[in-house]
Amino acid sequence: MSDDAFTTLSDQLRGPAPDGLRELSDDELADLSAAVADARHRQAAALAEAGDRALSHIPRLLRGPIKRIVG
């Protein structure tokens, strides 16, 4: 395992990865980092879509204030 691969995973976690994971190979750490990054991106995309979908269920009168809060 290289320090780079472990650091990349820690960056994705926004905090130190558990030390025991240093036993993983570079490829395994890279796969894990990619899985975390994918999950974060999927969630961000789902949130953006859900915000738009949610507005269609909200009475017109409330859409302005809600949009201002959601941003």
Added chain:
Amino acid sequence: MSQAAELLQAHAEVMKLARLLDREPDELAYLQRMAPGDLRALRDGVTETLYDGNSSLGRLAAASRLLPAGLTATIGQRAFGPLLSARLAGLLDTEKAVDVADKLPPPFLADVAVELDPRRASDLIASIAPSLIGQVTAELVARREYVTMGRFVGHLSDDAITAAIAHMDDEAVLHTAFVIEDRSELSRLFAKLPTGRPAGVIAAAAADGLWLEALDLLKHLHKRQRKEMVLAALALDERAHEAILDTIIAHDLTDEVRLIAEHDDSIERRLAERRCQKG
């Protein structure tokens, strides 16, 4: 914990992590050789990142405060879906979130439960009516979502645990107990089992060959609960006894033998005989 039990716990952790990352457990098979404690810490790190790493979640929760519970429930089901509803659940005011949960169908709540980090919604979970917890449990049992149920036990009130157990068959109790997130909660779970159910859990272990899982529970139970389990096992047929002895020998479960010996003084002799037979 025996090495074999650690492997099973690591497998359960990989399942939990795979769900969080939306991967198949097989895709993360390389993690199986890691210690369960490291996998748990990794899962905690991923959970923190997903829950705290997006400010939109907080803004959506703030916006939902303007809406009545019924409309929030409709939006949760039709627009957000289970994953985002789970992320938002812990951000809503508890009273509002309980009202919203009351208006959602149990199958959808079961979907949300699968995605939810219970630590983020502990007050909400503890405030949900036991009858609704029972209905959601029935859904989770039908889906064999033992890992999900195991994550929730520590956050449920005593009444909610009682309601949940009423919807769990003995096999579900055994599987859930084995993957329970906080093992110190095992004695509380077993304290809520009605008379006869511990014997049923032992019978489920015999029927499904889950002796490693059943034996691993012993050290986490109160002495009285252990006694009930051991006596139930002693009442089983010889084939079951041999299976227990074989599990103990195969995985070198010395701690478990000591606990069984407190209630069954023949265990050491029978183990020695079995070892001779297997030769």
